[in-house]
Amino acid sequence: MRSRRTFIQNAITVAAGLAGASRLFGMNRPRASNRCTNSTPLPVVTPDVKDLPFTIDNGVKVFQLTAEPVRRKIAPWKTIDCWSFNGSCPGPTIQVNQGDRVRIVLENHLPESTAIHWHGLEIPYAMDGMPYLSQRPIAPGSRLAYEFTVHQNGTFFYHSHSPMQQMMGMVGLFILHPPKAHVPAVDHDFGVVLQEWAVLPNNTVPNTANMEWNWLTFNGAVSPMTTPLVVRLGSRVRIRFVNIGMDHHPIHVHGHTFVVTGTEAGRQPESLWGPANTVLVGVAQARDIEFVANNPGEWMLHCHMPHHNMNAMSDLLGDRMMMTADMEDERALRQMQTLADRAGFEHVHHAPIAPSANQVPGFPQDAFMDMGMDEAVAKPENNGLPRNWSAMMMGMMTLVRVLPPDLYERVMRDVSSGYIAPLPPAAGHSHHHEGGAE
Numbered sequence: 001m002r003s004r005r006t007f008i009q010n011a012i013t014v015a016a017g018l019a020g021a022s023r024l025f026g027m028n029r030p031r032a033s034n035r036c037t038n039s040t041p042l043p044v045v046t047p048d049v050k051d052l053p054f055t056i057d058n059g060v061k062v063f064q065l066t067a068e069p070v071r072r073k074i075a076p077w078k079t080i081d082c083w084s085f086n087g088s089c090p091g092p093t094i095q096v097n098q099g100d101r102v103r104i105v106l107e108n109h110l111p112e113s114t115a116i117h118w119h120g121l122e123i124p125y126a127m128d129g130m131p132y133l134s135q136r137p138i139a140p141g142s143r144l145a146y147e148f149t150v151h152q153n154g155t156f157f158y159h160s161h162s163p164m165q166q167m168m169g170m171v172g173l174f175i176l177h178p179p180k181a182h183v184p185a186v187d188h189d190f191g192v193v194l195q196e197w198a199v200l201p202n203n204t205v206p207n208t209a210n211m212e213w214n215w216l217t218f219n220g221a222v223s224p225m226t227t228p229l230v231v232r233l234g235s236r237v238r239i240r241f242v243n244i245g246m247d248h249h250p251i252h253v254h255g256h257t258f259v260v261t262g263t264e265a266g267r268q269p270e271s272l273w274g275p276a277n278t279v280l281v282g283v284a285q286a287r288d289i290e291f292v293a294n295n296p297g298e299w300m301l302h303c304h305m306p307h308h309n310m311n312a313m314s315d316l317l318g319d320r321m322m323m324t325a326d327m328e329d330e331r332a333l334r335q336m337q338t339l340a341d342r343a344g345f346e347h348v349h350h351a352p353i354a355p356s357a358n359q360v361p362g363f364p365q366d367a368f369m370d371m372g373m374d375e376a377v378a379k380p381e382n383n384g385l386p387r388n389w390s391a392m393m394m395g396m397m398t399l400v401r402v403l404p405p406d407l408y409e410r411v412m413r414d415v416s417s418g419y420i421a422p423l424p425p426a427a428g429h430s431h432h433h434e435g436g437a438e
């Protein structure tokens with residue numbers, strides 16, 4: 001129990017997730033991106049989040065969830081106190097098959113009562129998770145079993161129905177697989193949970209009553225700590241987004257055109273698949289997008305709300321102020337280095353500014369905000385990215401790495417073995433001392 005509580009999600013690799021999911025579905029799938037030959041749906045990979053294992057009891061898939069507080073590292077320099085399922089925020093991903101009978105036992109280790117709602121599932125009223133209506137609140141230290149048969153398929157989620165507990169992080173993906181993969185079949189299937197947090201400067205506890213959010217996460221991590229989605233060039237990719245917060249998120253992918261193949265109610269008819277490159281994932285909604293990754297590159301996938309692709313967005317207070325407090329280039333750089341030393345970054349640099357910058361009304365806007373932290377977020381999935389790639393990666397953002405087969409194989413081998421490649425030489429990177437001001 002203790003180890004679960006202190007479990008740090010960002011140590012989990014995609015490889016572990018894949019291996020776990022393959023075991024979960026009893027599949028023998030040595031290579032992640034091979035299209036299924038038997039039309040069995042691929043397990044969904046939730047980067048930075050584990051799958052929830054199960055046992056079988058008389059044909060019923062039995063899952064154990066524990067609602068409990070956890071310290072979650074959302075950025076290399078920011079850890080928050082949120083509420084979780086099984087020490088995971090967002091909660092572990094549940095994956096079952098359409099038609100399965102499932103039993104989910106919720107044990108409450110929170111200091112207050114709770115319950116779980118199964119968002120969008122057409123299940124008996126008694127299982128709906130509504131305290132005082134369909135059930136008694138689950139008191140601290142007690143447990144309750146939910147049991148139902150799932151007859152739908154698609155991207156669903158589970159969450160506490162208490163608004164404040166939701167904003168403390170109590171949500172997780174609930175994937176219902178169809179008996180046969182939807183056509184056209186995908187080669188990669190990812191899940192991404194969108195969350196926002198209001199953590200005031202020098203605090204670790206989210207302010208769930210706030211209306212202004214300063215940390216925006218994909219699967220519980222802000223960029224550049226998010227683990228990229230690594231896909232093979234030419235493969236068909238599905239990404240499932242779920243939003244259980246206070247804000248809407250227009251999710252945008254670079255370099256590709258996708259279709260929206262599903263909502264929180266399951267698969268959409270093909271006649272509704274209009275082309276797009278941005279999908280609005282509203283509160284309480286799920287959206288599945290699919291595209292052919294036919295354009296090689298390190299493509300951004302991010303919420304396009306300007307403040308949602310920033311970290312520590314808190315007016316000009318607190319932790320953001322640390323980076324912008326001094327408008328002199330040299331002193332600002334020293335301040336950034338001080339912060340970086342404290343947070344364990346190993347190098348800091350930023351984009352060039354003009355010698356006359358301080359005479360321009362409005363300065364600074366972006367200057368001093370982009371901080372490279374490649375070392376602090378190094379992981380096999382990032383192998384081969386250019387030096388200082390992490391500098392403009394912030395907030396609700398990750399990369400879709402569309403890699404040619406040889407490079408894809410190499411990165412996936414690294415993911416399996418846990419090998420982290422040395423950073424490429426710094427030579428080519430832009431720095432204000434190296435020719436920024438003409």
Ligand SMILES: [Cu+2]
Nearest residue numbers: 249303305308
């Ligand atoms: Cu957003």
